[in-house]
Amino acid sequence: MAILTQEEAKKIIDKVLSYSKADEMKVELTGGRSGNIRFARNSVSTAGTSNNLSLSVTVVLGKKIGTSDINEFDDASLEKAVRRAEEMARLAPENPEYVPMPGPQTYAKTNAFVETTANMKAPDRAKLAGASIKSVMASQLSGAGFLEDSANFNAIGNSKGLFGYHKNTAVNFSLTIRTPDGTGSGYSAGDVNDVSKLNTASLTDVAIQKAKASQKPAALEPGKYTVILEPLAAGELVQFMVRAMEARTADEGRSFLSKKGGGTRLGEKLLDERVTIYSDPMDAQIPSSPFSSEGYPQEKVMWFDKGVVKNLSYSAYWAKQKGVKPLPEPSGFVMMGGTQSLAELIKGTEKGILVTRFWYTRWLDPQTLLYTGLTRDGTFFIDNGQIKHPVKNFRFNESPVIMLNNLEALGTPVRTRGNLVPPMRIRDFTFSSLSDAV
Amino acid sequence: MKRREFVKLSGLGMSASLLPTGLMAGRQISVEDLMNPGMDVAGKKRLADIALNAAKSKGATYADVRIARYLRQYLFTREKKVQNLVNSESYGIGIRVIANGTWGFAATNEMTPESIARCAEEAVDMAKANAEIQLEPVVLAPQKGVGEQTWKTPIQKNAFEIPVKEKIDLLMDVNGAALKNGASFVTSNIFFVNEQKYFASTDGSYIDQDIHRMWPTFTVSAISKQTGRFKSRDALSAPIGMGYEYLSDNPAEKIVIPNGPTVYRYAYNMIEDATAAALQAKEKLTAKSVPAGKYDMILDPSNLGLTIHESVGHPLELDRVLGYEANLAGTSFATLEKLQSKSFQYGSKIVNLRADKVQPNTMGRVGYDDEGVPGKQWDLVKNGILVNFQATRDQVHYLGENESQGCSFAESWDSVQFQRMPNVSLQPGPDKYSIHNMIKDTEKGIYILGRGSSSIDQQRYNFQFSGQLFYEIKDGAIVGMLDDVAYQSNTQEFWNSCARICDKDDYRLFGTFFDGKGQPGQASAVSHGCPTTRFNGVNVINTGRKI
Numbered sequence: 001m002a003i004l005t006q007e008e009a010k011k012i013i014d015k016v017l018s019y020s021k022a023d024e025m026k027v028e029l030t031g032g033r034s035g036n037i038r039f040a041r042n043s044v045s046t047a048g049t050s051n052n053l054s055l056s057v058t059v060v061l062g063k064k065i066g067t068s069d070i071n072e073f074d075d076a077s078l079e080k081a082v083r084r085a086e087e088m089a090r091l092a093p094e095n096p097e098y099v100p101m102p103g104p105q106t107y108a109k110t111n112a113f114v115e116t117t118a119n120m121k122a123p124d125r126a127k128l129a130g131a132s133i134k135s136v137m138a139s140q141l142s143g144a145g146f147l148e149d150s151a152n153f154n155a156i157g158n159s160k161g162l163f164g165y166h167k168n169t170a171v172n173f174s175l176t177i178r179t180p181d182g183t184g185s186g187y188s189a190g191d192v193n194d195v196s197k198l199n200t201a202s203l204t205d206v207a208i209q210k211a212k213a214s215q216k217p218a219a220l221e222p223g224k225y226t227v228i229l230e231p232l233a234a235g236e237l238v239q240f241m242v243r244a245m246e247a248r249t250a251d252e253g254r255s256f257l258s259k260k261g262g263g264t265r266l267g268e269k270l271l272d273e274r275v276t277i278y279s280d281p282m283d284a285q286i287p288s289s290p291f292s293s294e295g296y297p298q299e300k301v302m303w304f305d306k307g308v309v310k311n312l313s314y315s316a317y318w319a320k321q322k323g324v325k326p327l328p329e330p331s332g333f334v335m336m337g338g339t340q341s342l343a344e345l346i347k348g349t350e351k352g353i354l355v356t357r358f359w360y361t362r363w364l365d366p367q368t369l370l371y372t373g374l375t376r377d378g379t380f381f382i383d384n385g386q387i388k389h390p391v392k393n394f395r396f397n398e399s400p401v402i403m404l405n406n407l408e409a410l411g412t413p414v415r416t417r418g419n420l421v422p423p424m425r426i427r428d429f430t431f432s433s434l435s436d437a438v
Numbered sequence: 439m440k441r442r443e444f445v446k447l448s449g450l451g452m453s454a455s456l457l458p459t460g461l462m463a464g465r466q467i468s469v470e471d472l473m474n475p476g477m478d479v480a481g482k483k484r485l486a487d488i489a490l491n492a493a494k495s496k497g498a499t500y501a502d503v504r505i506a507r508y509l510r511q512y513l514f515t516r517e518k519k520v521q522n523l524v525n526s527e528s529y530g531i532g533i534r535v536i537a538n539g540t541w542g543f544a545a546t547n548e549m550t551p552e553s554i555a556r557c558a559e560e561a562v563d564m565a566k567a568n569a570e571i572q573l574e575p576v577v578l579a580p581q582k583g584v585g586e587q588t589w590k591t592p593i594q595k596n597a598f599e600i601p602v603k604e605k606i607d608l609l610m611d612v613n614g615a616a617l618k619n620g621a622s623f624v625t626s627n628i629f630f631v632n633e634q635k636y637f638a639s640t641d642g643s644y645i646d647q648d649i650h651r652m653w654p655t656f657t658v659s660a661i662s663k664q665t666g667r668f669k670s671r672d673a674l675s676a677p678i679g680m681g682y683e684y685l686s687d688n689p690a691e692k693i694v695i696p697n698g699p700t701v702y703r704y705a706y707n708m709i710e711d712a713t714a715a716a717l718q719a720k721e722k723l724t725a726k727s728v729p730a731g732k733y734d735m736i737l738d739p740s741n742l743g744l745t746i747h748e749s750v751g752h753p754l755e756l757d758r759v760l761g762y763e764a765n766l767a768g769t770s771f772a773t774l775e776k777l778q779s780k781s782f783q784y785g786s787k788i789v790n791l792r793a794d795k796v797q798p799n800t801m802g803r804v805g806y807d808d809e810g811v812p813g814k815q816w817d818l819v820k821n822g823i824l825v826n827f828q829a830t831r832d833q834v835h836y837l838g839e840n841e842s843q844g845c846s847f848a849e850s851w852d853s854v855q856f857q858r859m860p861n862v863s864l865q866p867g868p869d870k871y872s873i874h875n876m877i878k879d880t881e882k883g884i885y886i887l888g889r890g891s892s893s894i895d896q897q898r899y900n901f902q903f904s905g906q907l908f909y910e911i912k913d914g915a916i917v918g919m920l921d922d923v924a925y926q927s928n929t930q931e932f933w934n935s936c937a938r939i940c941d942k943d944d945y946r947l948f949g950t951f952f953d954g955k956g957q958p959g960q961a962s963a964v965s966h967g968c969p970t971t972r973f974n975g976v977n978v979i980n981t982g983r984k985i
Contacts, residue, residue: 038957040762043573046854047564048543048958054465069465071547088468093520093606122567130571144764146957176765252623253661253668256985260666270985359768360893364904364924367668368983372902372924374895376768395893395900395926401985432979433926435900436771 002031002053003118006165009155012073016057017159019082022089024060024101025159026295029053032152037125040144042133047122059085060101063094099316102295102326103160112168112287114194118151120171124195125149128173132204136177139208145175149195156295164291171195175204176377177211178438184390185438186210187357187377189232191417193287210356210378217390219434220381226352227429228345228382231414233355233375235335235421237400240361241369242277242333245303247312247322256369256401257312264312271307272407278302279330285415292328301330307404337410337422345411345425347385352425354380354387358396369399374435393438394431403429464508464528472525472598476507476634479586479646486638488551489533492558494640498535498542498565500578501558502639502809505531506851509632511598515609516625517617523602530851533558537565539575541832545852579831579842581810583642589805590648592798593681597630597652600682608685612712616658619716622668626656626712629677629951631963635808643810651801651963653677653951654685654708660719669722669921671715672906674699674740674888675706677949677963679801693944695873697916698909699887701738703946704799718907718919725921727982728908734883734937735925735976736876741886741905742864743948743966749929750784750791750862751966753898754818755845756827757857760836766957768896771929772824774836782824785933790865791819793828795844800965801949802861809855811844818862822934830857849960856956864968867939873970876940883911884923884978889948891924902926904981922982932973940969 004012013027031053038045054071059082066088070081125147136143153167174189188206192198229237241256250257250264257265280300281288290298294316302310311327319326346354353375361373375393382388403426411423486503493501507529514521530547531554542565546557609626616624633649655677659670678684688705695701699714737745753770757763760774776782785791794815795802806812809831817825831842848855877885888906895901908920927935949965 036958037568038765039571040764041574041760044540044568044571045762046541046543046856047568048545048852048854049560049564050545050852056466067466071465084468088466091469092523095521096519097521122564126567126571133571142761142764144761146765148958174765178761178764178769182769253663253666254623254659254670258666258668262663359896362891362893364891364981365922365983368985370981370983372891372893374893374900376896393895393900395895395902397902397979397981399983399985402983433900433902433977435895436928437768437895437897437899 002033002051003151003153003167004029004031009153009165010157010163012055013155013157013163016055016078016082017157019079020059020086022059022061022086026058026101027157028056028154030152030154032150034148034150035120035122035125036146036148037129038146039129039133042137042143044129047125049122055081057081057085059089060098061089063096063098064089064092065095065098066092097317099320101158101160102162104162105164105291105295105297107164107290107297108282110166110281110287110290112193114169117149117169117171117193117195120149120195128200132175132200135201135204136208141177141179141208141211143175143177145173147173156291158295162295164295166289166291169193171198173198173200173203175207177207179211179215183438184211184215185377186214191415213380214378214390217379217392219392222394222431222433224428224430226349226408226425226427228349228352228354228423228425230342230356230423231416231421232357234424235416235419236358236361237371237403238335238421239419240363240371241400242303242330244369245312247314248318250312254366256367257309266309266312269308270401271304271404273307274407274410275304275307275404276336277304277333279333283334286332286418286420288331296326296328298328298330301327303333332418334420335413335422337413340409340411342411342423345409345423346382346387348409349382349385349425352382353391354382364397369401370397371399372397374437393435395433395435396430397432398430464510464526467525467527469525469602471527472509472511482636482646483638483644485531485549485551485554486636486644489531489554489558490638490640492555493533493535493562496559496562498537498562500536500640502534502637503531504808504848504851505636507634508850509598511630513605513609513628515613515627517613517623518610520606528850531557532848532851532854533561534854535561535565536576536578537562538569540565540569540572541576542568543854576832577835579834579840581641581831581842584645584810584812585642586644587805588646591650591679591803593650595682597682598632608708612656612708615709616712616716619713620660620720621658621716622661623659624656624712629653637806637808637810639810641810645806645810647805649804650681651677651679652684654706656712656715658712658715658719660716660723662723667723669719671719671722672888673708673715674701674711675708676740676947677801677951678799678947679803679965680704680799693873698885699907701740701887701946721919722921725919728920728923728978728980730978730980732975733978734880735973736880736883736885736911736970737973738887738970739946739948739968740888742968742971744889744892744950745903746862746864746966746968747950748892748894749898749901749932750818751859753929754827755857755859756829756833756836759827760833763955767955771897771899777824777827780823783822783934784819784824784930785822786936787822788867788939789819789822789933789936790817791862792865793818793843793860793862795860797861797863797967799947800861801963802965807844807846808848809846811842811846814844816843828857828860833857847962849962853960858955858962859953859964861965861967863966864939864971866942866945866969869941871938871941873940873944876938876970876972877911877916878914880911880972881913884920885909885911885916886923899928901929922980924979924981926977926979932976935973935975936971937974938972940971942969944969
C-alpha cells in the first residue's frame, strides 16, 4: 500500500532534510494507487491499475534551483537524490523570480480520505460497471462508460520547518447511453470522495432517460435563447473564469480582469449581484488539500461577492513584487445558488432550452473570455414550464462574464467535477449554429 | 511539475486545458543522463521473455510487452528569464494480454524478473475478472512475427547532444527579437522527446525503436494601454519528427508571401519568425474587425493541418466509428455504411487524403506500431470518396480485413495501447500552382495562417476554427490584416467546397504534439501535411465582444 501515514512520511522527509546544508531545501513525498475500467457497446473494453510512491528533493543555492526525483527509499538512495539535486542546482541558471520558501504554517484538517474507496479492487469496478451495463441492456440501449478510483497522499516539508500532510480518495463515474437508431444520446456523471455515496444506478437511470427522451430531435433556428444550464454545463464555463483570476496577467494588461489604462478590475462589480463564488478546502462536500504545492495555506477565499471581484490569485513572486500575501489558485470552488431544484427552474421557464452539458469548449478571446463549444447528450425545448421535445445540438459562442450578467435564476448547487455549482437560468445565451451530431 | 503549472509555464494557455495528465510523467534527471543509453537489447529481450512466458503459463492466449524509456527535455522562458528546464526520464514495462477472450493490462517500473512476472500474472488475472462482463471476445488480426528488428528516426542532430546553453541562448535571442520589435511580452519554449521502445510479442517479434520529435514555439503579445486591448501571435513552426537540424536557416525552405508573412518548411528560423510576430501582434491591435459573411478561404498548412486533424483524422478512427470512444470523444458521422456504400462524397473530386506511418519528418513515422505492425500508407479519401478508416489489430475485422493498418499507440509504458491517429495528409494538386497564383485568382477572400481556437462536435459535423493571422484578399491581392475571424462549417460541406490545392512545392507539415484521447487520457503526436488550399464560400463569423 502506497499510502504512508503522516508519521511515516514525516520521518522520511526529516531524514532527507538532514542530508543537506543547502541554503534552502524542500522535500515532497507523494504516493497512491489508481484503478480504472472502461466499457463500450455494453461490454468491457480496457482496464488498468497503477501504483506510485515517489520523492522529490528541491535544493536551492542562492537563486539556483535543482530538483531530483527518486522512487527508492533506502538511506543510500535518499542521500544520493540529495547530492544529485545539489549538483543540478549548481549547474542551473539563476532563477530571477525565485522567492524564499515559507516557514512553518498552520493548516486546517480536511476530511477527504475514505477507507472504503481506498480499498477498491478490480472486481469492485467490474461489479459497478456490470450493474450499470445490465440496466442499459434491459432498456435495449447501448452504453459506454468509465469508472476510475484513486487514493493518494502528499506530504511536503522544507528546511525552514514547514510540514504538511494530506490524503484523499476520489471516484469518478461517467456514462454515455445511445439509442440503437443513433438519434438519441444521454449522459450523466458523478464524482465523490466516498464510493458508498456514488449512486451508479441512479446515474445510469438519468442517462437512460435522457437517451430515450432525446431521440429524433427537432431543429430550431440558432440565435439568442433563454437557457437552463444543468450544473455540469454551467460549471464548465464558470470554471474557465475562476481559473483565469491570476493577478499577474491582470496587472500585465492581458486578462479579462485588466483595466483600460492599467491596473486591475479588483473591487469592480463585474457580474450580477446574485453571483457569489468562493473556495474552501474544508467544505464538507468538496474537501481538498489545505496547502498549495509551494506550502502556502489554502483557506476560505471569496473570489466574487455579490458580483464584485474580491480577490485575485498571487504566486509567491508576484505577491512579493506587489507587497501582498501569496494567494494560491483554488483547486475547487463553490458558487452559491438558491433553493429551487432543476425541475422548479424548468417549471418557471416560459420558453427556453435545457442544456445537459457542453462539449469541446475552447476559448476564442482571453480578453473577453469568449468561448465556443457545443451542447451534447440531452438538449430540450421548454415551453410554458414543460419539456416539450428534444432539439438538435447547438454551437454556442458565449462568455461566462456576459452569461453571469444575463442571469435570471439560480437553483441549488450540486457537486460536479470537484466544484459546487447551481443549475442556472440565463437569458440571451448565444447559439451561433446547428449541429447534426448526436 | 503539476499539469496546471506545466500548462502555465508552457504558454499553451487555456487551449491546453484538456491536455492529458501524462505529459510530465517521469523523474527529473540531469542533462548528462539524457545521453545514457539505457539497458542493452539483450537485457530487454531477457525481461520481455520473462513477461511473455509468465503470461502464457498463466493462461494468456496472446501477450505483448513494451519496455519503454521516455526522455524529455522541456525549456520554458519568458522575456529575459529562463523559467524552467525540465529533463526527465520515465522507464518501465507494460504487459498486455488476452485471456478468456478479454484484454488485461498491468504495468510496473520495478524492473526485476520477479516483479515483471508478477505484473504479467496480474494482467492475466484482470483479463479473467473482466471476462465476466465481456460480450464481444477479442478477435485479433494475425501479424507474422518479424524477429529481431531495429528502427530509428533518421535525424541529423540529436537535440540532447546540443548544449543546454546553446538552446537557452537561442530562446533568449528569440525573446530579445520580439521585445526589440515592440512586443510587450513573450514566452518561448522548446520540447524535445525521445521514445526508446522495445516491443516483444508472443507472435515472435522483438523490435527495438528509437523515435525522436521536437517542437519549438512561442507566444508574442502586444498591449495597448490606451485602448486596454491586447493581441498575441503564436509561432508558425510545426512540431516535427526531426532532430535539432529543424532549427536552422535555409532560404530554400522558406516561402515569402507578398504583403504577407514568411512560412517555413523543413528548416525553421525561430528568431526571424519572432521578429515578424512582434510586428504582426502590434498590427493586430488596430486590424479591421471582420464583417461576418461568406468568403473564399485560403488556408495555409499551419492552419489547415488542424482542420484536417479534427475533421478527417478523428472521424475516420475506427474505434470512434464503432462506439468505443462514445463516452468521451464521441462517435463519428462517417459510419461503416457510408464506407461500404463506396459513394460517400467526403470532399470534392480533387480531395485525396492519405494516412501513413512512414512519411519523412513526420511525428507519426515509426518502423512498427505498438502491436508490432510495420509502418504503412493507405488512402482514406480517394477522389473525394470515403474509402477507408484507421484501425488496430483487434478492430480491423469489423472492416472485413485481416491485416491491421498499424495504428496502435500508447503514450507511456504504463498506459494501454489503443487506436491512435496516423499522419493524415492532403495530397498536393497535380498542376503547377503556387500560393502566389492562388492569391491572384481570389476575388473576395481571407487568407489564414497559424493554429488558433478550434472546436468540433462529438460526431465531427459542425466545426469552428480560428487562426493566428488573417489577411483580407481583394481582387487578387492582400490588402490588409483582419481580426476577430473564425470560420464555421460542416465537415462534408467544407471538404466539398475545396476548390483548389497548391502543388507539391508548397507542401508543408503541421503537427500536434499533445493530441488527447481516451479514458484515462493519453497524448500522442501526429503530423498532417498539405499545401495551401482554397475553400469557396465558407461562413465566417465575427468573434469580437465587449465585457
